Amino acid sequence: MIGHELGGRYQIIERIGGGGMALVYRAQDILLNRNVAIKVLRQQFVNDEEFIRRFRREAQSAASLSHPNIVSVYDVGQEGDVHYIVMEYIEGRNLNEIIKERAPLQVDEAVRIASQIADALDHAHTNHIIHRDIKPHNILIGRNGWVKVTDFGIARAVSSTTITQTGSVIGSVHYFSPEHAKGVTTGEKSDLYSLGIVLYQMLTGRLPFLGESPISVALKHLQEHFDEPRSVNPMIPQSVENIILKSMRKNPGERYESAKEMLRDLETSLLPERRTENKLTFVEDEDEDSTRVVPAIKPQNRQNSGGSKLSRDDQGSDERQKQKSNKKPTGNKTKLWVGITLIVIVAMLGIAWYVNKLVTVEEVKVPNVLNMSIEQATEELSKVGIVVGNVAQVYKEGVDEGIVYEQSKSEGTAVKEGSSIDLTVSTAKELPQMPMLMGGTYTYEEAVAQLEQLGVSKDRIRKDEENSDKDTGEVIGQTPDANATFNPDTDQIILKVSKGPANIKMPKLEGLTQAAAVKAIEDAGLKLAKDGIKQKSSYDKPSGEVMEQWPYAPGGDVAPGSEVTIFVSSGYPSEAIEYTFEVPVVPSTDGQKSKIHIIYGDARGENQDWGTRTITKPQYISVDLVLAPNKDGYVYVNRDGALTDTYKVSYIDAKQGTVPQPSLPVTNPTPDESNNDPNGNNGDNNSGNNDQNPPDTGMVNKSKITGRLAKADMKGSKHHN
Structure with missing residues (x-):
């Protein structure tokens, strides 16, 4: 796609991102001479007619939104089997990158970002558009700190088949609302639930629900409670925690009624009188589908608690029962009762054996699964009847991607068969993006300082100088390109630095007429200095002829744009x-x-x-x-x-x-x-x-x-x- 002119108007410059559904490119709008971002649908979806129809319809709906906190959609088009959406280009980073870099964020910064997202959602909901995929990856933060929500309408276009086809959508399960996880129709309050999770992640640096698979995470949204924000980060004011607790209620009816209501709460949450407000409490109603414990029915005492005696009728009845019980049973009845007793005893013994079989679980020894792949570790644990619990994926220096480097129970520990242990697996090191260092942004010294902050050693930064029309010392080129991922520990960085314009040879002006000398100065790319024509009498130079040039001698090297003064003969002196x-x-x-x-x-x-x-x-x-x-x-x-x-x-x-x-x-x-x-x-x-x-x-x-x-x-x- 790079270099391709899409739709006869958009010149593709570079790839700047992508997800499971689409790839994103930076392009030049030739007609309006501006940068745009173009989202191109991945090829595996181009034959899904239903998907294409919904994709274009929702993209066109998003184009109707006009809000300072929403990325504008300029155009929707198709060229052959390439389906694309043209959007506003935001120079900056997404919120996910910022969270990974420096979470937990300051409370006021997190509230400011959440407020702008809520404002954008309020505008969208007013126009009957639901985002359905609010997550840090879809929140762009410009260089000026302004928040832009992107991918409006795209989430709606995801069909059920794409849930398992795209890593991007699977990743979104961490921000699903419970009703989204159930697969029922989602509404405006689903966006507010997702926004609550984004605010939770900004302030704690972690997600409320984690699991070894998307299904397990979805179930936790439905069934489990999360660690409250202040238990993770005590610096969070109670007023802000209350916003998170309310927006993340599993019952949509207990959440905010609208994005506008949540926005008002965010805007006032940091007022002094609200910081120490009481914690919100909710009535925890049990779900009708949850398992319930029903208490056994106890037999009633035949004598009341006050010790009152039975009535006469009751006494008579009791006496009659005693008389019946005192009668000697016949032989057949005796055999019957013996048989029943034996059957009951055998049944009870069988039940006891079965229950004991169920309750008694053998112990097994935990094997060592360190330095194995997650597949090998799972297989090794299953051999002894142990299952894998939570799998945390965390980068570790010196450990290859996908290798287990930590297990929650050490080798040889005795555990019950069927127990689970948690594993920690190394992921690929998340490489940073190369910052934009050229185009008047940085001098060479400033660019080096920026790279050193990213962990680049100064001895791996090479400086190439060349002449240009840019200021001396300004960075005019870079390798790797801006926004490309790179490894600060190994990659060599090349910065192309301007030496300023190339020097030119000073023309000979002496002996020329004044007009010819001025023209020669302009033709050479030089400038006549202010008051740069001086009159001087002469015995040997005729009037109007250049006698001297200053400060550059003929043939010397001169920087373009330098100023020159000429001395022109005014003829013989008056006393001649x-x-x-x-x-x-x-x-x-x-x-x-x-x-x-x-x-x-x-x-x-x-x-x-x-x-x-x-x-x-x-x-x-x-x-x-x-x-x-x-x-x-x-x-x-x-x-x-x-x-x-x-x-x-x-x-x-x-x-x-x-x-x-x-x-x-x-x-x-x-x-x-x-x-x-x-x-x-x-x-x-x-x-x-x-x-x-x-x-x-x-x-x-x-x-x-x-x-x-x-x-x-x-x-x-x-x-x-």
Whole structure:
């Protein structure tokens, strides 16, 4: 069934319980996205048409109940030969498990639980539905302590044939009412009798009637009295004992009239004025079917107690009797009386012998039946005429299931033939259920503490860590699964623990624009910190470009969701000066090509490459500089691979407008030079620079140009060769 989608709607997840009639699964309601419990009828009942009809009818009746203390029935259906009931899923444990774990319960807790059960029964009885199988197994206690009664209507669907077919129903005989045990029609008061037994068991930790077989237990419900609760647990108030005594009367007429009346009694039972109330007493009427002792009829004295004498007529009659008795009997009468006397004597001797035979019972020796199975022990005892009495089934460490480890009379004890002895047999160890440790319920440390309380040694708890979107340290998986039975003494427990989300590589944000950097942060699963964009001036980064990223360097491991701050350039500082310096350059030979390479430095950095230009005549080249109060600018001019000129541009001069500007000496070219200019100039020696320093008239040779440049350099710049 696990993984099967029942009715096209319910995805079966796991088996969480079961009884003699049905198996119970936890499932996911795909349509409403909620957990549900699904009870599936066992296969041996699917061909019993009468059973199926009653099963569905009663389940549908239970679905009509709506009460906070009753498990809601959502749906009833059939898929092929699978008959199922969909119910409310309660996360918690049943009352039977709680009783086994820590009974006797505190009085106030037991009364609170019984009150909620009585409230549920009152609602059901008002709607003409009788449970008929009230027992701790059918009482669920949620994690919040709220009580839920389940299996309404299911008990009614049990036919007489199932009494011996299912262990679940046989187990219920301990909670049967006397009328239920008789097989007669049961009513609302049968549920109250069963509730009284549940309350008895919660407060004493044991059942009122035990026996070696279901039949013997049923007979005890009919014939025997139970040990009163306060004789077992003196801490029970008299008011609460009175509730148990009244609800468990064998005569239904002496029980509570309704569940509502019992509920009212429970709700007030712990009031101070009621705790010490008088014990309830009942008139013990004998059952008409019980054995009665009838006293013998004694002969009346012929003389009254006052000693008065007989009347005259009586005296006369007496005299006549005496006269008759004084007459001598005839011979025949004598023989008759002798014969009768002999017959009476023989009969009396026979009766005495028979009675003596019945009364006198031979003694036998009790054999040793320890370490035998219950079947072997029964056979061994029967060989010597001893019968098995009560058989208690109690787990004992080191003793296999079904083996006798205690007998009420020791080996060799002399007992009458036909006597009974009680045996104690070991049962299988009742294994606890694995608690739900995952799903946000426990951290690893809390889960280990929970398991240690169940008896699991810490060295058998293994921790497996893996990345997930859950908080670090949270349990995200477990083996065995929740609600599965396990042996705390031998099983290894595996807890899968979250290490948190897996780390990611920090992207490089420096050099990106602000918008591109923000997108890169989001794409990587990171977050921009609050006020995470900082503006910062820069000489070497253009405005809008990311200069720095903090606190994670590019390529480093970062947890998803971490916050990042970026520093974005706001451009040059306010005190910076952008200045264009006109650099004069001349070819090595006028009219021939020279390659000019310019290197400059300013606030943006040292030895920056402006580039290379080929010239054939003197001209100016514009170089853009950025100057700072603590950083002047400079320009290096290389011609054909050799440094020819160096110019310094002072921040102060640029700010004041007093930067010396070297002049460019030029000459008019000859016609040949004009016509053969390799740069394609039309004879203008100031090509590209007509707006500055108009050319002189006349011819100028190379030495003259160089000299004038040198003089200009000496006026406004240092010249380094």
